[in-house]
Amino acid sequence: MDTILEAVDLCKVYGNGTAANRHVDFAVRPGEIHGLVGENGAGKSTLMKIVYGEESPSSGTLLLDGRPVRFGSSRDAIAAGIGMVHQHFMLVPSLSLAENLVLGSEPRKKSGMYDLEEAVRITQSLSDKYNLKVTPRARVVDVSVSMRQKLEILKTLYRGARILILDEPTAVLTPQETDELFVELKDLRDKGHTIIFISHKLGEVFELCDRVTVMRDGAMIATHDSGDVDRQTISNEMVGREVRLTVDKKAASPGASALDVRDLSYVDDFGITMVDRVSFSLREGEVLGVVGVDGNGQSELVRILTGSAATLTGSVRKRGTDITNATPRRIRRAGIAHVAEDRMTVGTALPASIADNLLADRYSAPEYTGGGFLRRSAMAAAAGDIVKRFDIRCSSPGQPVASLSGGNMQKVVIGREFTAAADVLIVSQPTRGVDIGAIEFIHRTILSMRDAGKAILLVSSDLGEVLTLSDSLVVMHSGRIVAYFPDASAVTDKELGLFMLGVKRQDETEIRKVLHG
């Protein structure tokens, strides 16, 4: 059968030695919705970045309508009729939707001046034609995430995209918004567009896609007609072996409150209130999960708690010690460890050795420093110990962290933070982009820390992860805590979805129970 887009023996190796794509063959037929699935880090995004001209392949060919093409930039790809909607939207928040839509190829009046009315008209007519409802005159900051996404799709259509790439479009949507998006996408397909849908959620792929391609570890595993294949097969292909994402978990026995957070607020550079009077208490021996659609204040809350953002109001106390707006240094000294959500830019120093990374928070302790001089043998021993305990696969602790795989890099972060002299752990996205083996290990470690009596705040955009690990849950929406569930096992996804979307909200007394008196 004919193909509209084909990748032949495509390889991509990044500067740090990660092979993101290995001899990938991938073909898309015109007018289909093609699902591209795989774990985080399987190479889906890289493949699509190559197709969209944002990355150039290390070797291999890309065929468009059967002819080899080579895109120097996404500009070339757009000109060839390929459009991409990124996970993180590329919009100017302070401009109106219409202005964003035409940005780069603005309609002009005869006088040469910018024609705003024409932009609005174009936006409205595109919106009507493709049944993607947007309000052209509203500013991007004021509209919902799902409308921003629709605008992104319209933007690619405005630029003449025949092939649309959507990178995990549902990650930022609630279940209800997702259903709506799927109707719209099917409609687009029926109008003759080709859609590549990247996801790691199997259910969505089966619901939406005509065919599915599975990637794992940078390689192409298989392509199926979605009617001819069952979930179990795909899931096995994705992870390479049977998975059981259930962890044996003892009941929690929470003790006294270790961290008391009261009335935190944060306003970002655009003047948007990202954290709005958030209060909770974190008890020792419990995992408190924070759930919410990405961008509802979870990251900002963590940044306040760990000293990289300042709260406007309220206080943070750790067992009575006031650490409101303290520096990361003071917060660590108060006994709070922090698994940073981004291990590449914050959680590790890539060029530094594994050992230096593991001891970066404690090198000045008397065990490791005497009279200003480093005790290098003690440091090597301690680092070697953590490497062994946390099963960091490396040839030596002197090796730079940059040479490790994502999973092992994350184990360096976990290894350091979980051996720190801390009784409160703030754990952010502990398994993002990590292979399944490392995920199991990290999950077990988190639970063993809980059983050892540590107080753990878990923030993750992986809903399954939060539900598996947490003892109790808070849901954040628009910077507020909208629900508190003392027993995480008694909650369903659907129910959480309603709170995450902001449709439902518990009353104050329910929410205030998270203060534990």
Next chain:
Amino acid sequence: MDKHLKKRGLAGKMAMFFTDRDALEPALVTLFAALFSLLAGVGLIFLVSKEPSQSVRNFLLGPFLRTYNIYYMMIAMVPLTFTGLALCIIYQSKHMSLIVDSSFYIGAVVATAIGVNLSLPAGVHPLVAMLAAGTVGGLIGLLPAILKIRWRANELVSSLMLNYVFYFVGSFVILYFLRDRNQTILSSLPFKQTFLLPRLVPNTQLHAGFIIAAAFVVLVSIFLYRTKWGFEIRLIGANQKFAAYAGLSVPTVILYSHFVSGFLGGVGGAIEMAGLYKAFIWQMNPSYAWDGVIVAMLARKNPKFVPLSAFFLAYMRVGADFMSRRGDVAFEFITLLQGMIILILASDKIVNYFKARRLKRTALATSSKSAVAAGGL
């Protein structure tokens, strides 16, 4: 793994070095930069000289043909070593300040003031001058750091601008307070005899500063790799965001790294005065900072290798000087060669060429294995 190294001793270390591609390849690239620049120099001579073979011989071999040239090289290595060490520290912290130029120059001025005005016993006199010059140099070094921390001013720009300011401040001090009015050329009053550093070899200019420089190479190596302050400097250089997250006080580290760097510059300036001159006679700023940039880059920010790269630069300088005196190629052609070295070493793509190639090979090799495994499902 440190233990293994120790057991195997020096031979083991050497063997490790030649099998460890991460260490070997950048060294090869550096060597390539050095050899390439020499080769380019030879090519240039053939282009411009009427008697090229004689000039090439003078340039490449001249430094070793005359005993006094060998001493010249050793003398020239001293200031290069100090500014090279100073920039190693700055570069390790991933900052770009070139204020060491001022530290060196003002260090020389401070040393002049002490060498002219104070009466102290020999031995103590230059030591006091070095300490004072170092302290002032360190304080000057702090300025771009403070501007950076307080107002996020780019330290490269602010240090370059401040270098003009301090050049004129220094000239002003020499002209108005230290000038010898009996001299027709610009010169300070003569130094006291007690201020001068002893000569290592009689009837040469080789002075004790050479030994002091060698000692500082050891001290700075220890400082960077064996003390917690060096650890902190390297950590903020590796990833400043990470360092802050791990609990370091980043501003403090930036401040003291700049102070130490400036201190080294100041000491270097004082030693230059006490070792080589009878009075301050610089008509313009000798600008050793730029040479320090080349030295630090050739040494790949590691103080251990500073003597080696300082030697190489001194060798090129003395060779070019020797050649220009005896032929028709001007000394200034050396700046072309230095420029080439910087271009090569500053190019990330060239420096990491081998690594990128190797990474691609291994990355794709491991892949085919797992791809096969995947196919077997």
